[in-house]
Amino acid sequence: MRITLERSNLLKSLNHVHRVVERRNTIPILSNVLLRASGNDLALKATDLDLEITEELPAMVEQAGATTVPAHLLYEIVRKLPDGSEVLLAVNPDGGTMTVQSGRSKFSLQCLPESDFPDLTAGSFTHSFKIKATDLKMLIDRTQFAISTEETRYYLNGIFFHTIETEGQLKLRAVATDGHRLARADIEAPSGSEGMPGIIIPRKTVGELQKLVDDPEAMVTVEVSDAKIRLTIGGIVMTSKLIDGTFPDYQRVIPTGNDKEMRVDCQSFTKAVDRVSTISSERGRAVKLALSEGQLLLTVNNPDSGSATEEVAVGYESDPMEIGFNAKYLLDITAQLSGEDAIFLLADAGSPTLVRDTAGDDALYVLMPMRV
Secondary structure, three states, X not given: OEEEEEHHHHHHHHHHHHOOOOOOOOOHHHXXXXXXXXXXXXXXXXXXXXXXXXXXXXXXXXXXEEXXXXXXXXXXXXHHOOOOOEXXXXXXXXXXXXXXXXXXXXXXXXXXXXXXXXXOOOOOOOEEEEEEHHHXXXXXXXXXXXXXXXXXXXXXXXXXXXXXXXXXXXXXXXXXXXXXXXXXXXXXOOOOOOOOOOEEEEHHHHHHHXXXXXXXXXXXXXEEOOOEEXXXXXXXXXXXXXXXXXXXXXXXXXXXXXXXXXXXXXHHHHHHHHHHHHHOOOOOOEEXXXXXXXXXXXXXXXXXXXXXXXXXXXXXXXXXXXXXEEHHHHHHHHOOOOOOEEEEEEOOOOOOEEEEEOOOOOEEEEEOOEOO
């Protein structure tokens, strides 16, 4: 194999694929990226056996061929080469090493044979549809923060995507929860997604996908089966295993009878919560909300360091009440709201609270209270 290509193109593609490669691997080949040159293209592929990303980019191919080299090492070398330079990649005749050359810089990397590189065979997909990158990004951004990190409840370690009929319309819905909070976002179901199986996309795949959908004009082709998902964005193809588990019936925990409404300016509320929570301990990040007509008093007490209070003007006309929340969870939710105001629908100090965005009803959040 012998090819020449632009550093900027190679760096961009390596940036997409090298993140999949785990830093510590018991299987040496999994630390490598597969390079395959043919025609006028170089194809890169990396995998951790659960997730695989491939990308094609233009290259001047003098001699076709394929090999695998350490992914993070190649990425670091290319990253440190000067802007605008050309990079020559050449596998030596014995196949054991590859030369990376640019200007006066020359590196020699150990290769492992292409035949050892695992293939995440996709099998057949039952459903296929196209979705705007902006819509997919919105669904992920609005829900990702609520994914559970608790490994024992592995079925919560991802985002649950499914179609659902609501008010006579078919929606594509994303839901994530960790038991303390729940995030839900909807878009109109794309053509072809009807009847697709409910799938749980793992946290790592979600994180990588979020970085790949950066072009607002792009369309993403989504292919789904019971066990895998494949997403195609331009020249990038991402295949991932799905979480094999049953997502809980989240509809049960969304309260319907919360009759106390608080409307608050999102920015001033966020800043006030952030300020008073400065004094809270890392372990107990509780902030108390004391509501009375037109007024909200935020209080944080930390027996070790002191206390903090701040008043915020709100739209609230129900009976006075007090309720406690985890300050970080509150801030995570308000960070997702795009409208000027946040709407809190409350029941009592021990029941879950609903948070809605004034910018539209495509997203909804549920937050469990804390004792304060």
